[in-house]
Amino acid sequence: MHALDVLGDPVRRRLLELLADGERPSGELAEVVTREFGISHPAVSQHLRVLRQAGFAVVRPEGTRRLYAIDPGPLEAAAAWFDPFRRFWQPKLDALGTELARGRRQRRLAEERASHGEPEDEASDDPTP
Numbered sequence: 001m002h003a004l005d006v007l008g009d010p011v012r013r014r015l016l017e018l019l020a021d022g023e024r025p026s027g028e029l030a031e032v033v034t035r036e037f038g039i040s041h042p043a044v045s046q047h048l049r050v051l052r053q054a055g056f057a058v059v060r061p062e063g064t065r066r067l068y069a070i071d072p073g074p075l076e077a078a079a080a081w082f083d084p085f086r087r088f089w090q091p092k093l094d095a096l097g098t099e100l101a102r103g104r105r106q107r108r109l110a111e112e113r114a115s116h117g118e119p120e121d122e123a124s125d126d127p128t129p
Contacts, residue, residue, distance in 0.1 A: 003078035006054045011037055011047045016056060016070060023060070023069040 006012055011033060018029055030044040048068060051057040055074045060067045 003054070003056075003074055003081065006050060006056060006074075007078060009047070009050075011039065011044070012051055012056075015044075015047060015051060015068075016075075019057060019068055019070045023067045026059075026066040026068055029068060 007016075014033060014036065015029055018024060018032060026045070026048060029048065030041045033039065033044045033047070034041060048057065048059075051068075052059055055071055057068050058071050060069070
């Protein structure tokens with residue numbers, strides 16, 4: 001099964017989102033996914049098995065519990081598949097980063113002026129429009 005086939009399912013994507021925070025017991029994963037998607041615990045177990053078989057997740061037994069975690073290798077391979085397409089969105093993300101940095105700089109300068117008792121200008125120190 002191709003990585004994007006695995007990631008194409010919303011339940012499996014949600015399971016990976018939950019696992020992104022770290023190792024979690026299968027019961028906890030099943031509770032969240034059952035509540036959000038209205039599927040049974042056995043159905044969640046099937047999705048976990050697909051993630052495990054495709055290499056996206058690993059399982060570690062701890063007593064009677066099964067703890068799941070992400071295996072980053074397949075995610076890195078899926079991300080690499082997108083590399084030829086990054087040119088479509090990367091410039092926009094770079095521009096967004098520039099605007100966010102500009103806004104942080106303007107707030108910092110305004111805070112510095114305020115802390116020195118200077119009046120706030122509507123004009124920016126930044127010469128770019």
